Amino acid sequence: MHTSRGYLNDPNGPVELEGTTHLYFQSRPYPHKDVPVEWGHASTTDLINWRLHRPAMSPLPGARDADGCWSGNALVDGSEVHAYYSGKTAGDTYQSVLRAVSTDGGASFGPPRQVLADPLPDEQVTMFRDPFVYREDDALTMMVGAARADGSGAIRRYRSTDGISWAYTGDVAGRVRGIVGGEDTGEGWECPQILPTDAGEIALISSWSFADGVGHVLSFPVGGDAPVVPVPQRVDHGTSFYAASVMREHSSGSPVLWGWIREARSTVAWQDAGWAGAISLPRTAWCAADGSLRTAPHPAVDALRIDTGRPADGARIDGRAEIVVPEGGGAVRIDFGADEYCTIDIDPDAGIVTLDRSHAAGVDPLDGSRSVAPDAFDASGRPAVRIFVDGSILEIFTSAGRSVTSRVYPRSAPEWTVHAPAGAVLFDIRRSIEAESTR
The missing domain is CATH 2.60.120.560 (Exo-inulinase; domain 1)
Structure with missing residues (x-):
């Protein structure tokens, strides 16, 4: 799926509400990265036939997302949809974790509220963004991607009972940048996702580095209270799959996974074309015997x-x-x-x-x-x-x-x-x- 014009990247916050799946995504109306990011919006009843809508969320002047509504995810709460995302304000060290609420079935979101304090200087965090929130044990768990001053990527974990007040409960995983199994683990981990499988929970991260930018989607098993030093494995072996987004529950009976399909042409070429970026086909996923995450086209894809x-x-x-x-x-x-x-x-x-x-x-x-x-x-x-x-x-x-x-x-x-x-x-x-x- 791609739009006919503009710049599209990370899929965000897929949710299902009353039989309709809503998928949000990073969007710019023009193919230039200096245009502030908003949340584009598409919906479907069958994972195949999509309808594009007006953007569901746009930067609000004077708010913590004044210079961009960046990546995150969403939860259904009764008739409401709660979006958790990174808000960007020019000059700030971090993208702040914000929450916005939709009361019109996911079509639009109200003003943002910061629900998580930015890291303190003594925490030695150099990048902090992309919240992923899900229900667990009658409470809410939030994962946030981070980079640390020692050159390591990490997933930070928080817990809440109301979705507004959050307590840091330690890192789920972290690893100093290196080459593991031929893969660059990155010095920062973007877009952390937690995917339930029959073999336990799998973390997905998108490796990122300050000098080199985006890398690849990597996965590794997680579980327990102690942080793990993972052995990440590649999820997709091409050059263009990044920023995976997981819908943990879906009426089809299994989680659904999407990714951003990046461009492989020059910036000049996609700017001249007037559009860039696409969303992958929906995928199902499972854990193989070696602990790696495997994917296949969702059965709905056959209807194409x-x-x-x-x-x-x-x-x-x-x-x-x-x-x-x-x-x-x-x-x-x-x-x-x-x-x-x-x-x-x-x-x-x-x-x-x-x-x-x-x-x-x-x-x-x-x-x-x-x-x-x-x-x-x-x-x-x-x-x-x-x-x-x-x-x-x-x-x-x-x-x-x-x-x-x-x-x-x-x-x-x-x-x-x-x-x-x-x-x-x-x-x-x-x-x-x-x-x-x-x-």
Whole structure:
């Protein structure tokens, strides 16, 4: 999902109210980062057909969010929706944790109230933002992402009985920046989320560093009162998945996960295009035996298909399609035009799936051309690989729950040609935005 103009990034605060799911997201009406952030708003009754609305929250002059309503989450409380988020005020050291209340079914939020004091100087906190609030044991728990002066990222935990007065109860986890299992753990942890699974609770963080900016979404098990020094593992093995947002409870019976699909083109390119950023397909998630978080398209995604499928090899697509390789190996190649293509190599013997974008136009070289998903296959009964193509977006899922999310920017307009192994099936899929509001 993306808007037709402006800058979109982190998904925020997904909630379900009276059968309707509301998803908020970081939004700017123009594709320039100096425009203050507001909370965009989309809603759906089936996780697939989305309706865009007017922004649900905008910076309030003179308030603690005067220069931006940044990331957070939301809770349903009776007929109200309570948003917890980071408010930015120019010149302040931290983004303050604020609460705003919607009394109109999540369509708009009232003025903010700061509910958590900013860290004190002796706490040696250098970054503090992105509250995640959920109910636990008849009270509320809040997680806030942080960076510390010793170069470590951390998740700070708070407890409350009324959602307004909060007590710090210690860090859930923390780790000095380093390379663990080939992944940079970052010196700050943005967008902390706690996802319940059958194997216990999993924390998701988005690694971030002052000099290098955003990294990747990492996960690790948490539990108990003592803070853990985690061994974080990558959630998505592409280059464009960041700022995951979790809806812990949903009427479909399982938690739902979304992420921000970042751009891989230059700033000049997306500013000239007039838009940037997208929200991923909804995903289900589970914990594998090695403690890593795995994801798959939510079952609702099947409703995007508009036909019964046809052989994928040699098929022509109009820019949107799902390509399913039920089993076995080989390569899926999407030809965009003369000497312009990308390849997804499926290697069951090595247990890997590789996306090669080295012949795709428009990708910033700094974004990297190859992405590899390890330990990609299992005997779950899921297809070996499902590939979703939506314009510049590629979302790839494997049977073992590995995913690769990346971008390509073909110079050649559709139709494009698919080459695939025998037995691969192609489904045409539809756009999932029903209508867009006026501002």
